[in-house]
Amino acid sequence: MAKVLGNSEFWRGLFALIMFVLLWEIGSRWKEMFGYSLPYVGLLPAPSEVAVAWTKVLPKWGYWESWYMSFKRVLAGFLAAMLIGIPFGLMLAVNKYFRDIFFPPFEVLRPIPPLAWVPASLIFWPTNEMSIAFVTFLGAFFTIVINVIGGARSIDVRYLRAAQSMGASQWDLFSKIILPGTLPSIFTGAAVGMGITWEVVLAAEMISGGGTQGSGGLGFFIWNSYMGGSLPQIVVGMISIGIAGYLSSSLIRIIGARFMPWRRLF
Amino acid sequence: MNIAIPGQPSPVQGLAPVAKPTRGQISIKNVTKIYDPEGVNVMAVDDCSMEIAAGEVCMIVGPSGCGKTTLLNAIAGFHSITSGEIRLDGELLCGPGKPKADQGADRIVVFQHGALFPWKTLAENVAYGPMVQGKLSKKDALEKAHFKLAEAGLGDFGGKYPGEVSSGMARRAEIVRALINDPAVLLLDEPYRAMDALTKSIMHESLLEVYDRTKVTIFFITHDLDEAIFLGDKVYVVTTRPCRLKKTVEVKLPRPRNFEMLSSEEFRVLVSEINEAVHEEAIKAFQSGEREMA
Amino acid sequence: MATTTVTTNEVPQRRVAPTGLALAWHRFKKSLRSPTPYLTVFGIFLWFFTYWLLCEGLQLPRFVKIPGPVTIISEWFSTNPSQGISIFTPEYYHHIAVSCRRIAIAFFLATAIGVPLGLLMGWSRAFHDYTFPILETLRPIPILAWVPLAILMFQGYETPVIFLATLASLFVTTLNTMLGVQSIDEAYFRAAGCLGSSKWDVFKHVVVPGALPYIFTGLQISIGVAWFSLVAAEMVSGDYGLGYLILSSYVNGVTVPMVIGMLTLGFVGWFTSVLVRMIGDRLMQWHVRALALQGR
Numbered sequence: 001m002a003k004v005l006g007n008s009e010f011w012r013g014l015f016a017l018i019m020f021v022l023l024w025e026i027g028s029r030w031k032e033m034f035g036y037s038l039p040y041v042g043l044l045p046a047p048s049e050v051a052v053a054w055t056k057v058l059p060k061w062g063y064w065e066s067w068y069m070s071f072k073r074v075l076a077g078f079l080a081a082m083l084i085g086i087p088f089g090l091m092l093a094v095n096k097y098f099r100d101i102f103f104p105p106f107e108v109l110r111p112i113p114p115l116a117w118v119p120a121s122l123i124f125w126p127t128n129e130m131s132i133a134f135v136t137f138l139g140a141f142f143t144i145v146i147n148v149i150g151g152a153r154s155i156d157v158r159y160l161r162a163a164q165s166m167g168a169s170q171w172d173l174f175s176k177i178i179l180p181g182t183l184p185s186i187f188t189g190a191a192v193g194m195g196i197t198w199e200v201v202l203a204a205e206m207i208s209g210g211g212t213q214g215s216g217g218l219g220f221f222i223w224n225s226y227m228g229g230s231l232p233q234i235v236v237g238m239i240s241i242g243i244a245g246y247l248s249s250s251l252i253r254i255i256g257a258r259f260m261p262w263r264r265l266f
Numbered sequence: 267m268n269i270a271i272p273g274q275p276s277p278v279q280g281l282a283p284v285a286k287p288t289r290g291q292i293s294i295k296n297v298t299k300i301y302d303p304e305g306v307n308v309m310a311v312d313d314c315s316m317e318i319a320a321g322e323v324c325m326i327v328g329p330s331g332c333g334k335t336t337l338l339n340a341i342a343g344f345h346s347i348t349s350g351e352i353r354l355d356g357e358l359l360c361g362p363g364k365p366k367a368d369q370g371a372d373r374i375v376v377f378q379h380g381a382l383f384p385w386k387t388l389a390e391n392v393a394y395g396p397m398v399q400g401k402l403s404k405k406d407a408l409e410k411a412h413f414k415l416a417e418a419g420l421g422d423f424g425g426k427y428p429g430e431v432s433s434g435m436a437r438r439a440e441i442v443r444a445l446i447n448d449p450a451v452l453l454l455d456e457p458y459r460a461m462d463a464l465t466k467s468i469m470h471e472s473l474l475e476v477y478d479r480t481k482v483t484i485f486f487i488t489h490d491l492d493e494a495i496f497l498g499d500k501v502y503v504v505t506t507r508p509c510r511l512k513k514t515v516e517v518k519l520p521r522p523r524n525f526e527m528l529s530s531e532e533f534r535v536l537v538s539e540i541n542e543a544v545h546e547e548a549i550k551a552f553q554s555g556e557r558e559m560a
Numbered sequence: 561m562a563t564t565t566v567t568t569n570e571v572p573q574r575r576v577a578p579t580g581l582a583l584a585w586h587r588f589k590k591s592l593r594s595p596t597p598y599l600t601v602f603g604i605f606l607w608f609f610t611y612w613l614l615c616e617g618l619q620l621p622r623f624v625k626i627p628g629p630v631t632i633i634s635e636w637f638s639t640n641p642s643q644g645i646s647i648f649t650p651e652y653y654h655h656i657a658v659s660c661r662r663i664a665i666a667f668f669l670a671t672a673i674g675v676p677l678g679l680l681m682g683w684s685r686a687f688h689d690y691t692f693p694i695l696e697t698l699r700p701i702p703i704l705a706w707v708p709l710a711i712l713m714f715q716g717y718e719t720p721v722i723f724l725a726t727l728a729s730l731f732v733t734t735l736n737t738m739l740g741v742q743s744i745d746e747a748y749f750r751a752a753g754c755l756g757s758s759k760w761d762v763f764k765h766v767v768v769p770g771a772l773p774y775i776f777t778g779l780q781i782s783i784g785v786a787w788f789s790l791v792a793a794e795m796v797s798g799d800y801g802l803g804y805l806i807l808s809s810y811v812n813g814v815t816v817p818m819v820i821g822m823l824t825l826g827f828v829g830w831f832t833s834v835l836v837r838m839i840g841d842r843l844m845q846w847h848v849r850a851l852a853l854q855g856r
Contacts, residue, residue: 012686013693020694043713100599105607111833112826113788115795116803119810119818123625195702202704203792207807219704226708234708242701249700344750369753381747385769385846394765395755429850447755 021047045232050239053232063221063240070217070244073129073201074194077136081193085141086186089148094178106145114139114196115203132204139200140193144186151185152178180260187256191249198245218244287321289355290450290483292341294318297350299336310336312508313350318500320355321481325498327488327544329551333509334487335378338453341485342375343367354450371395374444375453379460380436382428388415388439389424395447411446418442418472434465438472445480454486458493467525470496478522491544495519495536496528503543506551513543627816632823635816645805645817656824658800659790662718663832666725666786674733674782675775681734682741683767695734703728703789707796721793721801728789729782736778740771773847776840780833787829802828 025048026033027041037043045053057063092099092106117138121131159177168176205219216224222237299311310333318324326334339345341352341359343366351361359367374395375381382391392411396402402410412424418438428436437457444452458466474497477484488494494501495517503513517536519527527533591597608629614620616628627635635641639648646652681688703724710720748770752762794803802825809818841848 009689012689016690016693017697020697040713044709097595097599100596101603101606104600104603108604109826111784111830112822113791113829115788115792116806116822116825118795119806120626120815120822122810123815124622126622199702199704199788199792202702203795206704206707207795222705222708226711231709231712234712238701238705238709241705242697245702246700342750342754344753369750369756371754371756374754375750377747377751379745379747381745381751383748383751383765383769384850385772385844386765387846394752398752398758398761398765399756427846427849429846430853443755 045235049232050235053230054236054239057233057236066216066218066221067240067244070201070205070219070241071248073132073136073205073217074197074248076133077201078140078190078194078197080133080137081140081144081197082190084137085144085189086148089145090152090174090178090182092145093149093152093182094174106142110142110146114142114200115207118204118207132201135204136197136200139196140190143193143196144189147185147189147192148182151182151188154185155181183256183260187252187260190256191252194248194252195245198241198248202241287481287483289320290318291320291355292316292318292451292483292485293353294337294341295351295353297337297340297352298348299333299340299345300348309508311340311347312510314504314509314511315350316502316511318483318485321483323477323484323486323497323499325486325488325494325501326504327491327494327501327540328504328509328512329506329544329548330489333507334504335455337509338375338455338485338487341367341451342373342453343369371399371447372450373453374447374449374451375455376437376440376444376457378456380428380433380440380457382436382440382443384428387425387427388420388431388436391428391439392424392443392446395443399447411442414442414446415439418476432465433461434469437461437469441473441476445476445482449482451483451485454484456487456489458488458490466490466493471525473497474521474523489544491537491540492528495533495540496523501536501540503540503547506547506554512547513540515540625815627819632816632819636820641816643809643814643816645809645820652820652824655800655802655805655821656828659794659802659825660828662722662725662790662801663783663786666722666790667729667783669722669726670729670733670782670786671779674730674778675737678734678737678775678778679741679763679767679771682738682771683763688738692738695731699731699735703785704792707793710793711797717797717799720797721790724793725786725790729786732782732785733775733778736781737771737775740774740778741767743774744770772840772844776836776844779836779840783832783836784829787825787832791825 024041024044025046027038028044028046028049030042031037088102092103114135117135118131121134122128125131125134155178159181160173163173163177201217202219202222205217206223218237218241222234222241225231225233225237294314294316297311297314298309301308301310314337316324326337328334336345340347341354343359346365347360348365349362352359352367353361354373358364382388383394386394389408389411392414393402393404393407396410397404397407401407412421415421415424418441420435420439420442423431423435423439428439431439440457441452458469461469470493473484476482477497484497486494486497496519498517501515501517502511503515504510505512515536519530519532612629614623614628615626616630635643636646638646641649644651677691681691706724706727707720710723714720714723744766748766749762752766757765790801791803791806794801795807798804802821806818806821806825809815809821
């Protein structure tokens, strides 16, 4: 802690953030102070208004239910993508024939942005919830698979030869070399995938837009504030999602560090 | 510390005799360097003094990560020193009141892993110095670079990128890049460390050839004893961290040097003399078990 | 790799390697001897067949709602499409053109702002310390969360959409450029210093070329992200464009243009990313040739 307080980087960062909020406050209150409003910035709600709006929603049950719903959706789609994506990616990386057959269709579908799947998914799946889960799954799936393949194929061949010379079986090679060797990429993919998952959940919640305040999630919370014309509340929603996204990627980092003690050195 | 006698330039056959060198005399006096990254003082160099005469090939030998590079960095102006002073041809590089030397084209470094710009061809790399110093126009600089490369036997490779040639060639081009600026001192930081013995011997031959031609002062860091004795006029053995001067050995092998000298009695005596001192330090360094600073 | 010959002046004898089309042809011929192309064709065929079987062959419940491959292809290439969109309708190209124009503007803006910003952040310690925390605070907010704010701040359809796509690429480009500068080996800075460079020389000859590989990796990701956000923005607020086409088809209950929109989006997105890579390879011959020698 003393180290953090002692270096200039911390203080500069703090100074910059305070200045940023201050300028924002002044910019959005320009009209009150100088009589005319600034373009664009003048339309934003001031940070103080946002803070007030936040204290108003904090005790409300619906706000926390939005958090819960969004987290649940992100988690569902993300876990499904991990569970299917990791084995699929490993198979693609390990088996040449499997790769030759299944990689091309995968590559054809990959460039389609996940959100473009939303309408098709709404048509296909019987409930809204299932279509959101499906699109979320797709968003993370492609990223995770690509990372797994990249990771598994970048494993130094010397490790495999060393293991073979010590008498490792095929299964040993897979579980003791390929899997741990791919872990860093899996976690990189997971972190990126988590970001995409949040984007997708948010978009799906905004587009499908169904439900009441609570069951709509944070995306709907923002959309609802927009429809209701409450600007400060939109920003509250944005910041909440930012925090939620940051928490989830930190979680992945922490889990990653636990699973990969050898990486902590660097 | 005795005053060094410059390596007696013997007449070189087939080459015009070079006048006695007058530039590149380095004096290092009581230099100490303490790193303080985490509030724990790490002493890298402790009260180190050396006198390097103009045109001398000075070899610094010591265990890996002992602080030799710190000394080189101080001369080059990459790092500051804590106390002491370093002078080049009598002029203060760094010392009291001026902890860090200015970087300048009078002292050019050849780096351990090579630092040819990978995004420039060999010729563009060589032309870089004269060009940015404003000595030559880009066109003239490139022309001169091609000429200098050809002189070093790299005539066909001027248009290649460093990633396309062998490490030996890249290293030779790097020396050409340094010499085109006519530096007073060439600072080499274990430049041949990662090379196989055969390539290394070719590198030695070409460096010796360059030296005989230019008589530039060379400050060469290595941990290869044969290399140190074969190339150097003087070998300084330094201790493991902190870096202190342990032993100075003068190499009186005649110049130009050739590979037969490697098997001479004189050479072997020198090797065993230095080996003893170095081995002791190597054991100390090994037992301290620290990860090399590289 | 050529061997070093020191004493002689002989030019090493080398076979001229094929380049360009000849190289592509050589690779193609070689690949025909391996099972890969046949398996690839089989894989694509298998995928199409499964798709057809589920939607049109067996007409399984739920799958029947999704247009099958035969329907899509016949509609896509029909001169008189029953659902309004095919390669013969000007409408189709209008949507593509609008989306591409938006991407071009957004990508250009993001690159023009992001690359210099990233270079400065990577190069100057103080600038980094002051700006990076702000960037890191804003970055976790998903681009989609900006949608309502963008609509309120900028009037009309065009500006909010471009704003969102720009913002998304800007983060990626800036960060990658910064990482690129930070990844440059200290030795290159030192070498440049030794050789008598001014600050500007270091910037021009070390910082910019050294960061280029990262910048172009960043640009490739950034154009993907730009498409991602563009589609989202067009879906929520838009009058034209591929994202709008997909959502409006859904709203109007026509499914074939929806799938055509998706596939077109995939193709155009892929094409732009290849374009960025090709530009990068042209600018970084040193990088490409070094990688080629390592057999990558």
